[in-house]
Amino acid sequence: MDIPSLTAFLTVAESNSFSLAAEKLHLTQPAVSKRIATLESQLDTQLFDRIGRQINLNEAGRILLPKARQMLELMKDSRQQINNLKTQVKGPLAMATSHHIGLRRLPGILREYSRRYPEVKLDIRFVDSEVAYDMLSRGEIELGIVTLSPDNPDRFQSHRVWHDPLIFMAAKDHPLAGLKKVSTQQLSEHQAILPSSNTFTYQLVRKLFEEEGLSLQTAMSSNYLETIRMLAAIGLAWTILPASMLDDDLVALKTQCHTPSRNLGYITHRERTLSNAASAFLDLLNQQAD
Incomplete structure (x- = not known):
């Protein structure tokens, strides 16, 4: 099973649509369909029920879904560890924060971070704090700067800043x-x-x-x-x-x-390696701790 086929499978499963998955992956719909067909051929089974224009995961697809997520996250983490062998602070940094924190706590930190590390491409998602936990769980972001949950789930590390x-x-x-x-x-x-x-x-x-x-x-x-x-x-x-x-x-x-x-602070996932870009951002955040 190759990474492009697993990525296509996961995107189609989350979108319930080949056309929407194609848009998200910046591919044509036939290219997405081909990757799914390749994966189904490798597994010798269909993964989706196709009824008219509706598609849904069948039993085999539902079994594969969490495994596909794990395999892609493992590959992403392995790539991150290898990249961290380099000392440069550069590349993408995806984070989520609430509107309140983004407006009232982060402007100065973001300004200083961008000044120090101009080669980092920031991807900031403004969402509810509760949504940030879900995004971190799915591997969509590296860190969240949020209202900390009173009952922090075991898979997350949290640190109070304010x-x-x-x-x-x-x-x-x-x-x-x-x-x-x-x-x-x-x-x-x-x-x-x-x-x-x-x-x-x-x-x-x-x-x-x-x-x-x-x-x-x-x-x-x-x-x-x-x-x-x-x-x-x-x-x-x-x-x-x-x-x-x-x-x-x-x-x-x-x-x-x-x-x-x-308490306001940041959350990370215990099982994921932080990029140099994320680690540098957390260093700045920790200097703000009250």
């Missing part, structure tokens, strides 16, 4: 803004604007309310913290945001409950 305290906030004319102390019960009686329910931040807040047997009234959600901030600032609901986002148009609510906090 402590990111959170603050309950509301507009100055919000009913809660004038109270000397705000209880969790009072928070639960008013609508909130929070990140979506699958985010680490939402899970921290939900846990706080569940511990007191209270429910959250969520008016709406957004994973863009700047959007949440704007909606809270015009008085639609209270929210919880990093302390660094508090400004004159919002007030900090003096809550009686414990305010959750989160």
Whole structure:
């Protein structure tokens, strides 16, 4: 089984389409079909059920899928180790980060990194922190600069760079803004604007309310913290945001409950060798640790 055929197989399986796979691989559709046919000939079995224009993995294809991923990742890691024998910091560096970290924490680091290592081709994906974990698991990125998961999976290494305290906030004319102390019960009686329910931040807040047997009234959600901030600032609901986002148009609510906090940092995969480019970037990040 050759690498091009396995790559074509994996791309078709993930796309459920020969034409989409061809676009992603920058090949013609007949070229992709030929690579799949070659692989099926080598294995002496079909890997996809083709019904009209629909294609789906059959049982043989589902068995091969995780093995194909492992083989391609092993080849990628072997190539990386060989490349690391060289001392140059150059080549591609794929990373993922959240919009909040990218806007508020990384500009200076990226500027300095690009100045020091102009031959590195940065590929930065702006995604939710939770998505970055999935991308790292699939080998799509080398590292993620994210909100760290409270329960770090064993296959990942995580390192805290910044402590990111959170603050309950509301507009100055919000009913809660004038109270000397705000209880969790009072928070639960008013609508909130929070990140979506699958985010680490939402899970921290939900846990706080569940511990007191209270429910959250969520008016709406957004994973863009700047959007949440704007909606809270015009008085639609209270929210919880990093302390660094508090400004004159919002007030900090003096809550009686414990305010959750989160850690920001980077994640890497334990079983993958970092490129020189990634290692150099982490060296700069570690210098920023608080």
